[in-house]
Amino acid sequence: MITVGARKAEPGPNGSRHEPAGGAMLGSPSNSDDVLVDCRSLWKIFGSRASAAMKAVQERGLGKTEVLKEFGCVVGVANATFSVRRGEIFCIMGLSGSGKSTLLRMLNRLVEPTSGEVFVKGRALSSLDAAALRELRARHVAMVFQSVALLPHRTVLENAAFGLEVRGVAKAERHRAAEEALRKVGLGDWLQRYPRELSGGMQQRVGLARALAVDPEIILMDEPFSALDPLIRRQLQDEFRQLTKDLGKSAVFITHDLDEAIRIGDRIAIMKDGAIIQIGTPEEIVLAPADDYVAKFVAGISRLHLVKAHSVMVPVERFRAERPDVDPRRLVTTTPDADIDRLIDLILADPAPGIAVVEAGRLVGVVTVRSLLLGLKGSPTPELAPV
Amino acid sequence: MTAPFSPGSWLAPLVGWLNTNFHPFFESVSVTVDAVVEGVRAALLLPPAPIFVALVAGAAGFFLGWRLALLAVAALGFCGLVDLWEESMETLALVTVSVAVAVAIAVPFGILAARRRRFEAALRPVLDVMQTVPPWVYLIPAVIFFGLGQVPAIVATIVYGIPPMLRLTTLGFKQVPEDLVELGRAIGAPPRAILLKIEFPSALPTLLVGLNQCILLSLAMVVLAGLVGAGGLGAEVTRGLTRMELGLGLRAGLAIVAVAILLDRLSRAVLRRGRAASVG
Ligand SMILES: Nc1ncnc2c1ncn2[C@@H]1O[C@H](COP(=O)(O)OP(=O)(O)OP(=O)(O)O)[C@@H](O)[C@H]1O
Ligand SMILES: [Mg+2]
Numbered sequence: 001m002i003t004v005g006a007r008k009a010e011p012g013p014n015g016s017r018h019e020p021a022g023g024a025m026l027g028s029p030s031n032s033d034d035v036l037v038d039c040r041s042l043w044k045i046f047g048s049r050a051s052a053a054m055k056a057v058q059e060r061g062l063g064k065t066e067v068l069k070e071f072g073c074v075v076g077v078a079n080a081t082f083s084v085r086r087g088e089i090f091c092i093m094g095l096s097g098s099g100k101s102t103l104l105r106m107l108n109r110l111v112e113p114t115s116g117e118v119f120v121k122g123r124a125l126s127s128l129d130a131a132a133l134r135e136l137r138a139r140h141v142a143m144v145f146q147s148v149a150l151l152p153h154r155t156v157l158e159n160a161a162f163g164l165e166v167r168g169v170a171k172a173e174r175h176r177a178a179e180e181a182l183r184k185v186g187l188g189d190w191l192q193r194y195p196r197e198l199s200g201g202m203q204q205r206v207g208l209a210r211a212l213a214v215d216p217e218i219i220l221m222d223e224p225f226s227a228l229d230p231l232i233r234r235q236l237q238d239e240f241r242q243l244t245k246d247l248g249k250s251a252v253f254i255t256h257d258l259d260e261a262i263r264i265g266d267r268i269a270i271m272k273d274g275a276i277i278q279i280g281t282p283e284e285i286v287l288a289p290a291d292d293y294v295a296k297f298v299a300g301i302s303r304l305h306l307v308k309a310h311s312v313m314v315p316v317e318r319f320r321a322e323r324p325d326v327d328p329r330r331l332v333t334t335t336p337d338a339d340i341d342r343l344i345d346l347i348l349a350d351p352a353p354g355i356a357v358v359e360a361g362r363l364v365g366v367v368t369v370r371s372l373l374l375g376l377k378g379s380p381t382p383e384l385a386p387v
Numbered sequence: 388m389t390a391p392f393s394p395g396s397w398l399a400p401l402v403g404w405l406n407t408n409f410h411p412f413f414e415s416v417s418v419t420v421d422a423v424v425e426g427v428r429a430a431l432l433l434p435p436a437p438i439f440v441a442l443v444a445g446a447a448g449f450f451l452g453w454r455l456a457l458l459a460v461a462a463l464g465f466c467g468l469v470d471l472w473e474e475s476m477e478t479l480a481l482v483t484v485s486v487a488v489a490v491a492i493a494v495p496f497g498i499l500a501a502r503r504r505r506f507e508a509a510l511r512p513v514l515d516v517m518q519t520v521p522p523w524v525y526l527i528p529a530v531i532f533f534g535l536g537q538v539p540a541i542v543a544t545i546v547y548g549i550p551p552m553l554r555l556t557t558l559g560f561k562q563v564p565e566d567l568v569e570l571g572r573a574i575g576a577p578p579r580a581i582l583l584k585i586e587f588p589s590a591l592p593t594l595l596v597g598l599n600q601c602i603l604l605s606l607a608m609v610v611l612a613g614l615v616g617a618g619g620l621g622a623e624v625t626r627g628l629t630r631m632e633l634g635l636g637l638r639a640g641l642a643i644v645a646v647a648i649l650l651d652r653l654s655r656a657v658l659r660r661g662r663a664a665s666v667g
Contacts (some may be wrong), residue, residue, distance in 0.1 A: 110572055138575030149570040153588050166576035214574070243551065 003204030042116035047073030076102035078274040089262035094271030142211035181209040201232040310336035313365030428480035462649035477620035489548035497556025540612030555597030559590030595658035
């Protein structure tokens, strides 16, 4: 099992995992090739009068309840715009009915958007004919379901090979690929068993292996771990993150659990009533919730591993001005991405009035007991408070 | 005496018209069906009775267990012992052909009904009529079109066997888990693969229930069709009835029971295996 602290330290393919809050884009890719999925103003309205309702929404700016009253249509997703970069795990978090599944299914066009466009690897999904769409789903965009959806009359191996089978890959070849995928998820010894012989967690691993077997670039996951008990769930979360990073896959991961989103995601989008109300890194979401709704979610989240030294340090000049008696260069040093847990250990071990934050040999700030406590409490702007 | 309302009075001209204008069509159907049934009958009678019994028992024992092998020996053995072997095989041939055609018609329509609600709604009253009209009423137009013999028997049997198979096909396909079909779409499976590799296996247990009902109803109808000159056990029962020969009627009747039990148990055993397969 991978501990949270350890995995946060590993750099993702986009460079360091958490950059200073503020920049909405993380590790900003230089060319557009790095954007695998690009969604622009996606809407999904369910109902027989969806297009009329869509028009009214665009012209008169109707809200979800008005659309329901006036047209009898349900707004599933409202104006969602985001992109997923290569190697990124993008979480979509929201309560039941907030439109997560609908949004996810528009990414492989299982659900047809009412308006807006999805680009996968630069190609507009609406421009694909049935065969091209099947090709895309078979090779590039795999999916894992909450219900797992294993075929009961097939063995674990045959289930994992199913994606390749319907694509017409020869038996030996697809079984080889499926076996390899099953080994990756730790089920190498279960090839000839049937799904009913497996526990829920193992079944979900088969679902993941089935997705991995086709070697897709993007994996869409619809609450894959929601039905599992907490212990297995955490284990699978960590394994999943590790595996995805090791294999260099991208993933869009849906969850209704912010803890899970923080544990797994490089970035998180928070949905409410079909709309995305905030997108950011876990740190950004926790430290700077966009509104009260997000703030309520964030309230219970432990900051120990999430908030880093660079978010709680005070600038060197201010420290110098307020504590002229201390030379910051003589303090114990740490790096900007040391988490609060680590900072507490350092402060407890050393009676000095602060910890110097050093990046590439340069002193960039100082963490004091006070700034640390403020950060822990959730005030994101320790600079404003006295040292 | 004429009834105040007689659908027959306006159906009869239609039947007559069809018969005059489409006679070549009915004729060719008649010839084809006759040939096929004769072929199946000849095939069933090709091996000597004991060898046939051994073959069936062996297959039943291998695939379905020794109890069914025993049952096959008992049921078929009885048919031979009462000296109605040929008639039994003839009945089996009629049932086989009828069921095959009924299934071939019912399954695609059943699948279509599972997918199109309107089609299902339109089909329902037709099926209700097909199932509730007393079966020998079918025999009348069948005889008008195809004359006496085994062809009208088969046609009437097919009509009678279609509804249960069709209804259960629709039910089976409607019961296919939504998430499995979505899986098929999400992995880019072509519609054919979704049908054959996901929907069909999921619906199989229900389809086999339909098959079981179809077989038994067809058997009942084929026997009834002895009235219009279809051969087999039904003809023996009819002969026993018309000549008031209790002995013959009883022998034929018991042979029918033996065949019915055998077909029912065999198809049920296949169904059990199908169920077991579909849950893993
Ligand atoms: N096929 C459909 N027809 C009509 N309304 C739908 C359909 N699918 C979803 N909806 C509606 O769209 C809204 C969003 O549904 P969606 O399933 O995307 O939510 P979700 O966030 O995935 O919820 P959950 O956490 O319960 O899975 C809901 O109000 C739902 O009732
Ligand atoms: Mg959902």
